[in-house]
Ligand SMILES: Nc1ncnc2c1ncn2[C@@H]1O[C@H](COP(=O)(O)OP(=O)(O)O)[C@@H](O)[C@H]1O
């Protein structure tokens with residue numbers, strides 16, 4: 217038996233009557249890039265958010281490098297929440313709405329968590345922040361306030377903020393969906409670099425072109441379940457289930473209209 | 475009776491002393507009120523306890539549904555019953571604090587509501603939680619969003635301190651009363667008092683605009 221890098225075991229999550237996750241299991245190897253696709257409301261976000269316990273599942277387990285993430289008890293002890301924080305720091309999360317901190321300038325956005333969580337001193341954090349901001353192409357914006365950045369710049373800032381924690385896994389929830397079409401490319405090119413650097417990633421997206429080019433695997437979800445998964449070629453060209461066929465058709469029609 | 479400005483000039487030094495006490499009471503009361511209201515706000519969000527929230531809701535509606543004057547008297551006479559002989563100054567501060575905190579809690583509720591949930595989530599996803607989450611990420615945004623109503627509340631507190639004269643706190647209003655009951659020139663003395671209160675409030679509300687502009691400039 218080989219040890220999986222990331223292992224999701226039988227995740228269940230309900231919101232009232234709505235089943236957001238229904239027995240979802242997934243194994244991810246180190247360096248794997250997995251794209252998650254599926255219709256709106258099928259549980260993609262809930263799945264990503266269960267991985268870093270932002271939305272704790274009702275049932276099921278998440279294992280990262282052989283350690284179990286999170287605890288199902290509703291009130292965490294101080295020890296448990298410390299442990300959870302250290303797991304979260306290892307899993308960078310990027311949101312559709314960027315969620316950069318508007319009261320901090322670009323540099324401070326990238327410095328803050330390094331000081332609070334990684335306990336680095338200010339000088340150390342700033343050196344690292346400057347390096348990463350340069351990598352995402354924001355070196356000329358370090359003193360800028362988020363309000364003055366474009367969507368693409370905000371998202372790159374959000375990615376930089378995560379990368380500063382030296383994550384071993386990145387969770388990206390529709391990172392380009394809120395962007396004007398002409399700004400999508402700059403974010404995708406940052407993601408491409410991450411892929412080339414061997415980062416393990418779970419990416420929810422509707423950018424099928426990007427997914428087919430850079431994905432090791434595509435996971436198709438519907439109704440809170442994983443319906444099909446496999447290499448991009450197989451999933452996109454020869455879908456097995458009716459549901460995936462219909463989803464791909466709809467997506468093609470909409471992207472054609474645009 | 476004619477308006478004799480010399481009574482004002484004679485009264486000014488003592489009125490200024492009184493104004494100083496007024497400022498002290500207002501600043502101290504307001505700072506304590508900010509601390510109390512911030513604590514309540516954090517507890518309300520993170521405890522998520524029905525009992526706690528109900529207690530706070532009662533506290534706020536009692537404070538808002540009764541005259542401050544009654545609250546001041548009540549605290550002044552109730553505290554000694556519990557063996558707390560704090561004197562008028564401290565009792566006054568407590569009354570002002572308890573009163574203002576109810577309003578500040580409501581203001582901060584609004585400020586907090588303007589902070590999107592994604593701000594909490596981004597912080598948590600990086601491993602920032604507990605005190606740091608509030609101190610470094612959420613509260614700064616809450617306070618920035620609350621500046622205008624908070625400054626307004628401070629002017630309310632500043633004006634409300636005049637009521638503390640009834641429990642013999644020697645602030646501006648009390649000093650003013652002492653002067654005119656000795657010289658029998660209430661019109662001159664009260665006019666001066668009126669202007670001093672107005673100037674204090676005016677400066678404070680102007681500072682709101684300056685503070686806001688400064689933060690906007692910082693971001694623009
Ligand atoms: N916090 C929540 N409260 C109630 N329902 C929720 C919540 N989050 C998600 N849901 C519901 O769970 C289902 C899955 O949501 P989500 O994971 O966001 O879907 P997706 O990201 O695939 O669009 C949806 O029906 C959604 O309405």
Ligand SMILES: [Mg+2]
Nearest residue numbers: 260261262389
């Ligand atoms: Mg979603």
